[in-house]
Amino acid sequence: MSASPGSSMRTPRRRVAGLGSARSGTGHFWLQRVTALANLLLILIALPIVIWAAGQEQAQTLAILGHPLVAIVLLLLIFSVCFHMRIGMQVVIEDYVPAEGMKVLALIANTFFTIAVGSAGAFAVLKISFGG
């Protein structure tokens, strides 16, 4: 693990960039924490609103969810949650799926799933908010 210039195969530029063999450095960890904080803050705002809107007549629910401020909070929550879901499940897959082919397929399925869920949720919120 010595970083002495004589024994390392890495160029000085590589060492300075500090991105390691996966070429992404601490980016994954950092995004995981940033989305975690966003989830925490947004859920604290969204949870009371969702409880309030749940179980009402449809018109009432639509009026609550369609308010611009509520819609923006829900959109941010959906985006942040699905991002967090994607990178979280990515680690689970990398840990438990040993076969390379299955792993790649599972990682792709994970991306498809989280983007589909996020897009569907965002579409529903926008449709409600735009009054459709």
Place this chain on the structure above:
Amino acid sequence: MAGAAERPLSPHLQIYRPMLTMMMSIVHRITGVALYLGTPLLVAWLLAAASSEQAFSFVNGLYGSWIGLLLLVGYSWALIHHALGGIRHFVWDTGAGFGPGPRELFAKLTIGGSIALTGVLWIVIWLVKG
């Protein structure tokens, strides 16, 4: 992978005596996966509300049933447990709380707090919604 060296594996779960902190770590991951599968529940509700009166009342009926409510209680517990576990990680990120005392305390707070807060949440929901 073909041709990959047979490398020794590090000791895995079955070799360790179960500990509370270790269980909380495992539960954090399990609740994460459960929440991953649970997010479509919220999206289904939003989509139903955006679609039609029939779809909306169908989903409301589903979530208002005994099984639906049980699922939602479990979902809320998983969410709170995962959130408390995440806050614990934020504390650890600062470099604090790694000692035997604090980490045991965190484990107990995560499990106790998640159960207590889930109880409070559903009492509040019951009081507000009837």
